[in-house]
Amino acid sequence: xxxxxxxxxxxxxxxxxxxxxxxxxxxxxxxxxxxxxxxxxxxxxxxxxxxxxxxxxxxxxxxxxxxxxxxxxxxxxxxxxxxxxxxxxxxxxxxxxxxxxxxxxxxxxxxxxxxxxxxxxxxxxxxxxxxxxxxxxxxxxxxxxxxxxxxxxxxxxxxxxxxxxxxxxxxxxxxxxxxxxxxxxxxxxxxxxxxxxxxxxxxxxxxxxxxxxxxxxxxxxxxxxxxxxxxxxxxxxxxxxxxxxxxxxxxxxxxxxxxxxxxxxx
Numbered sequence: 101x102x103x104x105x106x107x108x109x110x111x112x113x114x115x116x117x118x119x120x121x122x123x124x125x126x127x128x129x130x131x132x133x134x135x136x137x138x139x140x141x142x143x144x145x146x147x148x149x150x151x152x153x154x155x156x157x158x159x160x161x162x163x164x165x166x167x168x169x170x171x172x173x174x175x176x177x178x179x180x181x182x183x184x185x186x187x188x189x190x191x192x193x194x195x196x197x198x199x200x201x202x203x204x205x206x207x208x209x210x211x212x213x214x215x216x217x218x219x220x221x222x223x224x225x226x227x228x229x230x231x232x233x234x235x236x237x238x239x240x241x242x243x244x245x246x247x248x249x250x251x252x253x254x255x256x257x258x259x260x261x262x263x264x265x266x267x268x269x270x271x272x273x274x275x276x277x278x279x280x281x282x283x284x285x286x287x288x289x290x291x292x293x294x295x296x297x298x299x300x301x302x303x304x305x306x307x308x309x310x311x312x313x314x315x316x317x318x319x320x321x322x323x324x325x326x327x328x329x330x331x332x333x334x335x336x337x338x339x340x341x342x343x344x345x346x347x348x349x350x351x352x353x354x355x356x357x358x359x360x361x362x363x364x365x366x
Contacts, residue, residue: 115270116140123148133320135313136180139215140266142167146178153326155316156180157309160215160264162331171331179326180316181309182333183264186218190226191302192261192287195339197230198357199300199346200285203259204233206252208245208275210265211238219263239267245274253282260286262293264303272296283349291340294365299349300341304334338362 108129110122123144126134136142136156145154146167160183162168169175171182196203207223210216220236227234237248252258260279262268268275268289276298279286288294288301316329339357342365346353358364 112138112141120144127152133317135317136178138266139165139213142178146176150177152177153320154178154180155313155320155326157313158183158264158306160184161186161218164214164218168331171333173327174329174331175327177326179329179331181313182331184304184334184337186215186222188302188337189219189222189263192263192289193223193226193230193232195300195302195357196259196261196285196287197232198354199351200257200259202257203285204235204252204255204257206235206237206248206258206260206284208237208239208248208260208262208268210240210263210267211236212240213265216263216265223261223263239265239271242271242274245271246278249275249278249282249284253284258282258284260284262286262288262298264289280345280348285349285351291338291363294340294342294345297345298342299345299351300339302339303337305336305338308336309334340365 110126112119112122119140127148131152133153134145136145136154137158139159142156142159154177156178157180162182163170167178193205196205207220209220224234235252238244262275272293273296276293276296286299288298290303291301294301320326339361340363341353341361344366
């Protein structure tokens with residue numbers, strides 16, 4: 101996660117204490133605008149200021165989080181681009197079932213934030229129709245992740261869904277390593293997990309989101325108000341598959357899935 105003003109950038113590395121410090125630092129600079137990446141950063145910036153314009157990216161539920169009044173009319177000093185609607189989380193379970201039909205899915209999620217609850221709820225809603233059993237795994241710390249994944253690996257046909265969130269991003273390399281060690285097929289929320297060795301991801305095209313965010317930055321700096329610019333959802337989604345990882349896991353990726361892939365890594 102990051103917050104940016106001009107060439108002044110702060111990287112939080114998923115650390116809430118660091119994020120709070122950096123949010124206060126940026127607001128103290130009295131910038132013309134701040135670009136905020138992620139739900140945690142946005143929340144902290146809005147605690148620090150209701151005056152400085154904020155354009156956000158990769159925020160899952162800005163209305164549920166209390167950051168904007170509505171998507172159509174944000175009504176405050178922040179607007180931007182959501183990561184996805186909760187219903188999209190059900191797609192991760194569909195993909196996992198497609199590559200491992202009898203899977204029991206472990207769901208790596210953060211139950212302490214609105215988006216963590218919402219994503220898990222969306223997966224739960226489609227599980228009965230897919231005949232899938234779910235096992236939630238909290239991402240509160242390294243020990244919880246390691247013990248949860250190890251327990252999942254102890255059952256037959258275990259698989260992993262990694263929901264979107266700051267803690268998941270922070271522990272990305274650990275999660276990928278654990279999935280490989282325990283031979284678990286896994287679906288991730290964005291491409292960065294797959295390029296780092298994960299099996300597959302389905303999520304918004306982040307490059308497209310940031311390009312659109314740049315348009316909002318330009319419009320606000322030219323005089324428009326965040327309150328008048330609607331919060332927008334992603335319009336491009338990518339399925340990315342790591343064929344090398346699939347081979348290491350002994351998985352045969354279905355031809356129908358390969359034909360739908362936007363990118364294949366070999």
